[in-house]
Amino acid sequence: MTQTPARTKEFLMVPPTEYTVAYEINPWMDRRRAVSTPRAHRQWAALVQAYRDHGHQVHLLEGRPGLPDMVFAANGGLSVDGLFYTAVFTYPQRVAEAVWHAAWHQEHGSRVVQATQVNEGEGDFAVVGERILAGHGFRTSLAAHAELARLTGREVVSLRLVDPDFYHLDTALTVLDAATIAYYPGAFDEAARAELARLYPTAVRVASEDAHHFALNSLSDGEHVFCAADAADFIAQVEQRGFAPVPLDLSEFRLAGGGIKCCTQELRC
Ligand code: ARG
Numbered sequence: 001m002t003q004t005p006a007r008t009k010e011f012l013m014v015p016p017t018e019y020t021v022a023y024e025i026n027p028w029m030d031r032r033r034a035v036s037t038p039r040a041h042r043q044w045a046a047l048v049q050a051y052r053d054h055g056h057q058v059h060l061l062e063g064r065p066g067l068p069d070m071v072f073a074a075n076g077g078l079s080v081d082g083l084f085y086t087a088v089f090t091y092p093q094r095v096a097e098a099v100w101h102a103a104w105h106q107e108h109g110s111r112v113v114q115a116t117q118v119n120e121g122e123g124d125f126a127v128v129g130e131r132i133l134a135g136h137g138f139r140t141s142l143a144a145h146a147e148l149a150r151l152t153g154r155e156v157v158s159l160r161l162v163d164p165d166f167y168h169l170d171t172a173l174t175v176l177d178a179a180t181i182a183y184y185p186g187a188f189d190e191a192a193r194a195e196l197a198r199l200y201p202t203a204v205r206v207a208s209e210d211a212h213h214f215a216l217n218s219l220s221d222g223e224h225v226f227c228a229a230d231a232a233d234f235i236a237q238v239e240q241r242g243f244a245p246v247p248l249d250l251s252e253f254r255l256a257g258g259g260i261k262c263c264t265q266e267l268r269c
Contacts, residue, residue, distance in 0.1 A: 007222050010057045010267040015083045016071040018063040025091045025230050026167050040252035050246055061104050067097050072258045074122040076101030080268045084110035085148055087121040090139045092105030113151055113251050117240040119144035122265055123168035129178035139162040142247030159192035170217055172262045177222040184211035210234045219260030226260050
């Protein structure tokens with residue numbers, strides 16, 4: 001049954017045809033731990049189905065040989081206000097992904113702006129209402145935050161990430177609705193923690209255990225929160241706030257340091 005979401009969203013996703021752990025660029029990745037390809041396909045398909053069942057639209061971009069992390073579509077760029085700010089990846093292994101994302105957006109009518117600064121798209125940029133929260137410290141550069149602020153005219157708040165297990169902002173913080181976020185304080189430096197407490201005094205705070213279960217790699221449509229099934233305390237907390245959790249298992253993607261949000265690029269046209 002298709003339900004009507006608080007706000008219908010559009011996503012761009014990349015099927016896991018090429019997905020494997022072929023190199024190690026974050027602490028979750030270990031080439032000796034084999035990915036089960038059939039299970040990865042099943043888990044990814046269940047995520048797509050869950051989005052569609054809740055009324056969201058999923059567009060597909062084909063994965064490309066030699067780009068095993070391309071399944072993590074969130075990193076391909078940032079779509080906001082009809083503009084597509086391209087990714088400039090930190091690690092050479094992922095650099096070529098950006099071209100395919102830019103081409104897709106070009107074809108689909110976004111105004112594609114080639115970034116001049118290193119950034120990993122929605123992995124490090126979270127749109128919260130009018131504001132953009134931006135991570136740095138591991139992947140995205142501070143210069144990219146400034147470039148994005150200039151291009152969009154939006155307020156971009158820079159937050160320093162300090163724990164290598166939470167190397168992208170979307171592993172440490174999630175947007176529940178235009179005014180509500182959830183985050184793991186331990187992933188941020190003191191200044192960022194103070195800034196988050198000031199801007200979002202009533203935010204959901206997640207403990208280390210749930211954060212390590214990728215609780216914060218969730219995606220919310222303002223009503224349903226698509227989230228890791230084993231993030232028990234996070235699930236209870238969002239329920240308490242009136243959201244409806246949609247628990248999903250993306251454990252095969254955790255082997256590469258990814259989850260629900262990483263697999264999802266939101267289109268804001
Ligand atoms: N293996 C990928 C990397 O380290 C995982 C990316 C996860 N994506 C994300 N949006 N956090 O780059």
